[in-house]
Amino acid sequence: MEYRQLGKHGIRVSEICLGSWLTYGGATVEDTARQCIEQAYDLGINFFDTANVYAGGEAEKIVGKVLRQYPRESYVLATKVYFPMGNGPNDRGLSRKHILEQCDASLKRLGLDYIDLYQAHRYDPTVPLAETLMAFDHLVKQGKILYYGVSAWSAGQLAHATDLTRLANFAPIASDQPRYHMFDRSIEEEVLPLCRREGIGIINYSPLAQGLLTGKYKPGQALPEGSRASDPKQNMFLNNGKLDQQQLLKVQRLLPIAEQEGLSLSQLALAWCLRNPEISSVIIGASQPTQVQENASASGKQLSPVTIQRIQEVLEMEISDRLTVGV
Secondary structure, three states, rough: OOEEEEOOOEEEEEEEEEEEOEEOOEEEEEEHHHHHHHHHOOOOOEEEEEEOOOHHHHHHHHHHHHHHOOOOHHOOEEEEEOOOOOOOOOOOOOOOOHHHHHHHHHHHHOOOOEEEEEOOOOOOOOOOOOHHHHHHHHHHHHOEEEEEEEEEOOOHHHHHHHHHHHHOOOOOOEEEEOOEEEOOHHHHHHHHHHHHOOOEEEEEOOHHHHHHHHOOOOOOOOOOOOOOOOEEEEEHHOOOOEEEHHHHHHHHHHHHHHHHHHOOHHHHHHHHHHHOOOEEEEOOOOOHHHHHHHHHHHOOOOHHHHHHHHHHHHOOOOOOOOEEEEE
């Protein structure tokens, strides 16, 4: 396993981060989740990402329970705050009240004394940005969190926040967690250059495009039984199981490129993300330990300029027939 600095900051994280969205405490039973986390740790993954809202707090409980068997200094734990955790008017968002209270609640569920990386899960336009940043800075000064970051913020929102941290002498933003994969490269235009300039580490989620870049979904074929796209409880981010035919056809053209590199398609997709030095880590999901092992093997894989160009040519292909395949 290779490690990278989190942007300009001193902490080092594994190139592969194990996430827990849609799995731990939800679709994946606790014993399997434990096996995945232990497999990741054994493979050198030291970076684990969760959120207070995942499975209503159960994901944090499971992740914390498993990680507590290891020395605290040996892993980096990231969690998030923003989404509703109750029905009250202050049980959501990025107000000082909600951030501070949810930090304590997350620490209790995790069973830890501090959080390595605490992230704003979304931007909150209803709260003054200075109030949000002040709350994170306060937690840093208290020692309850070591670093803080954001997730899915626009370049403009992120730029405004970095300006405010300098003006107010707050602790700087350490990370950004955007969606990024071969079929969604929107961050390359503004977010990625901004993070490079500000020394903000990028931890991208959905590097496998919700499983599209694993190759398990085939053009014109029914969705595999037990797959995320076939599960109504999990496929809301996959167009409810109606997959883009053009993307599926491109996946088929990427498969021989991966094979020539001696990689699985998943490994190729992860290595493609990691070709960017601004990417500190890519977040993978796993419902079984074998998936962790396969994806962890993408760390350290260097794609040649020729291979990157071949991938680019496939991604730029235009296929006129935009049918869908699903159940």
